Amino acid sequence: MSAHVQGPDPGGVTAPVVEARPAAAGADRPRVRPPRPRKSARPRPSFWFALPALLLFVVIVIAPNLQGFAYSFTNWDGFSPAADLVGLKNFSSLFSNGNSGRAVLNTLVLTAVVTVGQNVLGLLLALGLNANIKTKYALRLVFFLPVVLTPIVCGYLWKYLLTPEGSLNSALSAIGLPGLRQDWLGNPDLVLFSVCAAIIWQGAGYSMVIYLAGLQSVSEDVLEAAAIDGAGPSRRTWSITLPLINGSIVINLLLTVLGNLKQFDTVFSMTGGGPSGASDTMATIVYKTAFQYLQYPTALAQGVILTLFVGCVGFVQYRLTQRKALV
Amino acid sequence: MKRYTKKTAALEAALIAAAIIFLIPLFVLVSVALRDPAGSPGFLGFTWPLKFGNLATAWKQSQMGPSMLNSIMITGISVLLVIGIASTAGYVIARRTERWSRGMFYLFLTGFLFPGQLALVPLYVAFTKAGLVGNPFSVILISTAGNLPFGIFLYTAFLRDLAPDYEEAATLDGATPFRMFRSIVFPLMRPVTGTVGILSSLAIWNDFMHPLLYLTGGSTRTAPLSVYTFVGEYSANWPLVFSALITSVIPILVAYFLMQRFIMRGFATGLKG
Numbered sequence: 001m002s003a004h005v006q007g008p009d010p011g012g013v014t015a016p017v018v019e020a021r022p023a024a025a026g027a028d029r030p031r032v033r034p035p036r037p038r039k040s041a042r043p044r045p046s047f048w049f050a051l052p053a054l055l056l057f058v059v060i061v062i063a064p065n066l067q068g069f070a071y072s073f074t075n076w077d078g079f080s081p082a083a084d085l086v087g088l089k090n091f092s093s094l095f096s097n098g099n100s101g102r103a104v105l106n107t108l109v110l111t112a113v114v115t116v117g118q119n120v121l122g123l124l125l126a127l128g129l130n131a132n133i134k135t136k137y138a139l140r141l142v143f144f145l146p147v148v149l150t151p152i153v154c155g156y157l158w159k160y161l162l163t164p165e166g167s168l169n170s171a172l173s174a175i176g177l178p179g180l181r182q183d184w185l186g187n188p189d190l191v192l193f194s195v196c197a198a199i200i201w202q203g204a205g206y207s208m209v210i211y212l213a214g215l216q217s218v219s220e221d222v223l224e225a226a227a228i229d230g231a232g233p234s235r236r237t238w239s240i241t242l243p244l245i246n247g248s249i250v251i252n253l254l255l256t257v258l259g260n261l262k263q264f265d266t267v268f269s270m271t272g273g274g275p276s277g278a279s280d281t282m283a284t285i286v287y288k289t290a291f292q293y294l295q296y297p298t299a300l301a302q303g304v305i306l307t308l309f310v311g312c313v314g315f316v317q318y319r320l321t322q323r324k325a326l327v
Numbered sequence: 328m329k330r331y332t333k334k335t336a337a338l339e340a341a342l343i344a345a346a347i348i349f350l351i352p353l354f355v356l357v358s359v360a361l362r363d364p365a366g367s368p369g370f371l372g373f374t375w376p377l378k379f380g381n382l383a384t385a386w387k388q389s390q391m392g393p394s395m396l397n398s399i400m401i402t403g404i405s406v407l408l409v410i411g412i413a414s415t416a417g418y419v420i421a422r423r424t425e426r427w428s429r430g431m432f433y434l435f436l437t438g439f440l441f442p443g444q445l446a447l448v449p450l451y452v453a454f455t456k457a458g459l460v461g462n463p464f465s466v467i468l469i470s471t472a473g474n475l476p477f478g479i480f481l482y483t484a485f486l487r488d489l490a491p492d493y494e495e496a497a498t499l500d501g502a503t504p505f506r507m508f509r510s511i512v513f514p515l516m517r518p519v520t521g522t523v524g525i526l527s528s529l530a531i532w533n534d535f536m537h538p539l540l541y542l543t544g545g546s547t548r549t550a551p552l553s554v555y556t557f558v559g560e561y562s563a564n565w566p567l568v569f570s571a572l573i574t575s576v577i578p579i580l581v582a583y584f585l586m587q588r589f590i591m592r593g594f595a596t597g598l599k600g
Contacts, residue, residue: 043494045419045504050431053416053475060472061438064446071449078452132331133339141587142346148583148590150533150551153572156558157356160565167355201352206594213595262442265535286444291540296448303445311440
């Protein structure tokens with residue numbers, strides 16, 4: 001959920017960019033406020049209004065994360081109150097145990113493949129739907145539909161499509177290409193890409209909607225001027241439209257990267273991380289290490305690694321969105 | 328101006344073809360769900376006669392009814408809490424300019440940097456000690472806290488952009504702080520409340536990991552958790568599994584088709600913040 005938003009709006013100077021409003025104009029709009037009649041009338045809500053949020057957030061989010069970080073350097077087992085410092089032992093054991101390294105690699109590959117695939121597909125769909133075709137609303141409804149589906153439902157659905165006797169292999173035989181039949185989820189070299197396909201199918205509409213919002217702010221006049229100057233359709237898209245929706249591109253890239261570094265549901269339901277760890281991600285091994293193998297210290301060390309990845313990307317996102325020109 | 332040319336028609340045809348390919352997995356979902364469970368698994372199309380009874384069987388055997396009520400309760404309470412708590416906090420953060428207000432804003436923003444996995448074990452241990460495992464309250468607390476940062480961010484950004492004229496007028500008229508929030512500020516923030524409501528409802532309804540951890544095996548399962556349990560028991564019986572998948576997403580689909588514009592706008596707005 002937290003991935004649904006970009007970084008903060010420093011200084012509170014920019015307008016929040018709403019879909020219908022041209023993004024660039026929103027950022028540059030001069031802010032004119034009428035002079036206030038009396039300084040004393042300025043609303044000054046009391047701190048107590050924020051207390052429930054603060055308490056809940058500190059207790060449920062901040063404290064457990066700090067605790068997890070601290071305990072990752074100990075042999076804490078979760079039950080006995082005593083815990084001894086073991087330094088970096090939990091982290092060094094991650095390197096000796098191949099599963100963790102593999103999960104990190106898998107997560108990076110999955111994130112890269114999904115980010116590229118979902119954004120290219122989402123952008124193409126958005127560019128297509130931005131033309132004056134007649135069925136655009138119905139098509140938008142179709143492409144966005146998978147986004148609202150429960151991720152584990154999507155995972156199980158794709159599991160069936162890709163089993164050895166599933167729909168994809170049957171379809172390949174039926175159209176005379178039995179040579180292309182694969183054990184999509186059983187082959188360790190293929191399984192990760194099969195999972196990526198399911199995630200892209202589910203997420204493409206999500207990227208599409210953000211790109212569509214960006215495209216609505218691209219002025220028809222600029223494109224027409226370019227056409228008069230002799231730029232063809234692909235040139236117009238490449239040199240004018242894409243730079244103008246730069247903000248949407250950055251937001252989309254960061255959202256897909258952040259969301260997929262944490263990928264759990266689809267992988268867990270589709271393959272459970274298998275066969276033998278070939279599709280495990282960082283999020284699934286933290287869960288398995290902690291609650292199936294009951295190795296809390298190792299799980300915490302894995303959690304720290306994942307948090308570092310997500311934190312770094314989140315920080316980059318924050319710095320990028322601070323430069324208002326992008327948004 | 329844009330005209331409908333032959334090229335546009337070709338584009339439209341290509342997009343419709345893409346949409347059909349996009350729909351194939353959902354078509355399989357429906358066609359397999361309505362198949363005879365004793366029949367062979369395999370190809371794409373429907374097999375006649377359609378077995379609508381599968382849906383009822385799966386609904387009963389996966390106990391989807393009670394699970395759905397649990398999901399509705401957990402999602403409803405969490406979303407109301409997110410809206411109530413995030414809007415008041417956003418109000419304070421947007422209107423107070425002191426250092427602590429800024430600090431609080433950045434504190435909430437750090438919520439975006441935590442993926443949740445690191446907190447999983449410490450929270451689970453704490454909730455076990457508190458006797459909250461198996462209690463939907465645990466998932467409500469986690470879901471509410473997890474959706475706070477983005478809610479607070481949206482409310483704050485919206486209010487900062489809104490001149491405090493109405494509030495000044497209300498102050499001059501002698502409104503109490505609470506009255507001011509309830510009658511002036513909160514109604515003004517309705518667009519954000521819609522966005523926060525939609526996005527957090529979907530996220531909480533679809534959440535799988537926390538119910539899996541806290542509510543497995545109990546009588547307070549959520550709809551996705553029931554799907555998971557049912558798949559574990561009937562893994563080979565795809566028609567029944569798919570029937571369970573369909574029944575579990577009916578509320579989402581109904582909501583989607585009723586409010587699709589609103590939902591898509593929520594996604595685009597919420598994302599761009």
